[in-house]
Every structure is written in structure tokens, then in C-alpha cells.
Amino acid sequence: MHTDHVLFRRLMKKVALLSTLLIAGTALAASPKDTLVLQYSADVPTLDPGVSYDTASGEMIENMYETLLTYKGSSLKTLEPLLATKWTASNGGKTYTFDLRKNVKFHSGATMTCTDAEYTFERNLVTNSGESGNWFIAEPLLGTQNNANDDKSVTWDKIDKAVECNSKGQLVFNLAKVDPAFLAKLAYSGQSIVERKYNASIGEWDGTEKTWKTWVGKDLTGSNLSKKPNGTGPYRLVKQDANNLLFQAFDGYWGKAPSIKNVIRQKVSEIAPRQQAFLRGDADVIEGGGRNVDEAQIKGKPGVAWLDNLPNTSAFVIFMNQNIKATNLLGSGKLDGNGIPANFFRDANLRRAFSYSFNYQQYIDDVQKGKGKQRTMALPDSFPGYDPKVNTYTFDKAKATQYFKQAWGGNVWKQGFTLTVNYRAGSTTSQTAMEILKRNVESVNPKFKVKIQPEQWSEMLAASKRGEEAMVLIGWSPDYADPDNFLYTFYASDGFYSPRSNFKDASIDKWLNQARATVNTAERNRLYSLVGKRAYEQAPYILVPGGVSYTFFRSNLVGVTANSYNPMTAGTLGVLWKDLSKK
Incomplete structure (x- = not known):
């Protein structure tokens, strides 16, 4: 205890000194060899x-806690x-049995048991809400994404039987239906194992049937466990305040002892002081400002290591809403040149025309500095299930003209339209994409008018969820490395993004559900290829080119390579x- 107390005081002085010097812009010796300094x-x-x-949150949690598999x-x-x-x-893929590692210690000092693992998943099913990632574990285990408040089929008996410890101390999952992505979902940091007894002692759910209903859907954001974390991972939280988190290597860790003994995670809002701290060596890793900024300000500077051409696991699309519910974006509400009807994008020919009007290569050159790749589907090309052979749209004014002339029985070409489009305020990327589209669409026919305007991100997210945005650029980052997490999200008529697009295609729905019901990889790939081909024909989205990922860090930091970088890791370094x- 005395040793920890001394170390704590020493490290907190270091945190205070770093923060003070950052604000003052004063030079400081490079961060110590046993300490990692992160600034975001x-x-x-x-x-x-x-x-x-x-x-x-994910980066902190994945270093303090651990999942069953990774x-x-x-x-x-x-x-x-x-x-x-x-x-x-x-049981045909509906039962999974796990042998658990022995002699694993929590930061509390307690030994992990099967009871802790069972409690963890029951807690996630009980507290499940749309604000957490537990909906996608609830679906295979309970047959619904919802909690007991929103779906009366969810009972304590169903939760209790979904995950159990058998007489051998093995953890057994009993799925309500086959889920080929189930194992990948278990690797998500939100499914990390927590200690039942410790949680009960600090006022969290005690894991009993008697109290479960009072915890259904409860917001855990500021929970007692958040304030006093207790994982099995290599690092434990020593101290936190509004801008700093201080971690120390856990002496009781079951795995190899980390070389980095201390980690300081700092919130530094402005990019300039982050850059200065990084270039001085005060910070080992910082949040950058995008490829244009980082290549100009960081790349090639002394003491900087730059790792490029890494896999990008996000997918961005421009939605074309087929049922626009915000009348303020519709103008006249008619196809008369002064507005658009609410179902303007219901015509596939119109969506194809817009897809041919976007200059994909210009976006790659202007926004991604040539480091981009056109996608065939709303799925990262690094993911299983991606089919590179599916056709893509190119910028083609002649074809755009052809399809505009066919849209709405020729009335779009004859009457023209005024389309109002919002983009994320402050996002140069989104603004540039919409400007490219505006310029090309308006060049086809002088009767075509596209008005673009900025909107606050929170307002845009809320409005798009209500189906009010006519056209919006939004992306998706994976919860788990399975194509279902993207393709169902974007293309299913009941997928997460359905309210934003109101796209529905019976064939695509059928194929996506078939892919969810089999663990045969080849069959799933065949079905996803069909989805990609049908989506190309129907053009529900304009597929924004995927950027090539990169990361940078101080050159004395060892362990970040193309072979060790995994984009499913939440941290900047992968x-x-x-x-x-450190060397």
C-alpha cells in the first residue's frame, strides 16, 4: 500500500506538471521510458x-478489462x-460452451469464476439499452434487441437460461437462434468480464432475480463501476479527474507483465498544444487533425514514426431518403422546379442519376490526398463478405443525364427541382462531398438546384433518425468484425439506418436474413454478393470512397507495425x- 501511495503521488505530480507545461507551451523532457502519455x-x-x-471509452476499457476471446x-x-x-x-450452432482460464485475478484481488462471467452477460441483458452495445448480444441470446421494458417476451427465466455455468464450471450460452457473428460479438470490449461480488458491494446490480427489474434499461454511464473500475486486464485505474486518467500496470495480471508501467491519458481540446507536446516528446500519442493536417504538420518531423496504408474499417454513404418527413426541406413539396415531393428519391432512376453525378476520383484526390479507394458495397473492403467484383458507379455526365431524363416519367428533366441538403457543420469532408455533388448535378440541367447548408452534428443525427433529412452523409464503424454489422445496418428494411433512408427491397431482406441464419462462410459470402449486386442496381446510397488509414507516434515507441495493428482495437495505435x- 505504501509503495502504491508513493507512486501515485509521484505520477500525479507528473500529470499536473505535464498539464501545466502544455498550457504554458514550455518544453519538457520526453515522457519517461516506463510511461505512455496519450492526448485526445x-x-x-x-x-x-x-x-x-x-x-x-473503449480504449480505456479494453486495457483494464478483458473479454472471453479476442x-x-x-x-x-x-x-x-x-x-x-x-x-x-x-446444437447446430445454438449452444456455445467455454472453458475459462484458471487463476485470473480481478484488480480487487478476487479470483475470477464462472459465476462472474455468467453475471456479466446477465447484467448486460438486463441493463440493455439503445445507448449501449448490448442490443447485438441480446438479439441472439433472447431473440430480440430490446430489454424487458420494451419487449414483454424478455423475462428473468429467459435471461437466466440464456447463459449458465454447468457442473464442470464451464460457461454455456444457449442461443435463441443461430448467429454466425456470435463469437465476434463476444470479442467486443463491452462484453468484458466484471466481478459479481465486487459490483454488489459498490451498489451495482447484485445479480439476483429479486432485484433485476429495477435495473432493466438502467443507464450505467456514471455508474459506481465507472467510478471504481475493476477488471482482469493488465492496467488498473489509479486516479481520474475531469481531464486526466492515470493507470498503473496491475501486479496480479495473469499474463506477461507489461513493459509500460504507467499510462497517462489527457484531454487536450485544441490541436495546436497536442501537436506541440507530441513534437517535443512530452506526449507519445495524440489525436491528429486528419490526413491533410497531419501530413503537413507531423509527418517527417524528427522523432516521428508514421505508419500508412492501414485497413479502414468504416463505411460512409450519402443517404437518399425515400420518405422525407421534414416539410421545411421540401420547398413547394411538388416536382415543379421550386421543391421536391417527400418521396422524391423513391424513383431508382433518380438515385442512379445522382450516383453518376458524384465525382469519386475528385473526392479521393481533394479530400483523401489520393489515399482512397472506391467501394463496391457499404462494407469495408478489409472485411469478410466484401465482393470486389460488384459493379460501381463512376462520374459520368452522359449517364447521369440519361437517368435524370428517365426519372419520374420524364418530369424531373422537364420541371427541374430544388433540393435542400444539410451537411455536418465544421466538417470539411462532408462539405466538400456535397459541393462536388451540387456542382455536377446543377451542370446537367439549369433547372436543377441543390442548396447545401451546415447543421450541427447532434441536430443532424437526431433529424436523420426521425427521417427528416433529405440527403445526408453519415458513416458506420464496426461493433464486431462481421459483414452483418454493416450490411444489415445499411440495407435491411428494419436495419439501424432504415429511418434515414426508408429503403426497402424484398430480395435484399431475404438474403440478409438467410445470411444471418447460417454459419457456412461460403454461403454467407454468396448471399452478400447478391446483396451488393442488387444494391448497385437499386442505388439506395452514393457510396463514398473509403480512406486509407494511417497512424503516427513517437519513434521510440515499439510494438506498432502493420502486422500488429488491428483496426478493431479502439485506440489510435490499433x-x-x-x-x-520504449527504446
């Missing part, structure tokens, strides 16, 4: 795995044991802290 613009919403659904190296396809040692599937060292 965002705060950390929560340290409770049960509600985490953002990358800022991704192997840089692979997005191969999973390996972590807190489990092995697993087997049975590598866990325990796998880093």
Missing part, C-alpha cells in the same frame, strides 16, 4: 463496459482465447498498451 480532444464518457459504445494479431477473421481457453459449438515498449 474528447473526454471519456464511461469506464463501465456494460454501457460503453464509443471509442474513447482478435488474433491483425486479423479480422481469426479469433483466439483470452479469458477463455477454448470453446465448442453444438495495439493494446501491454504490447508496447
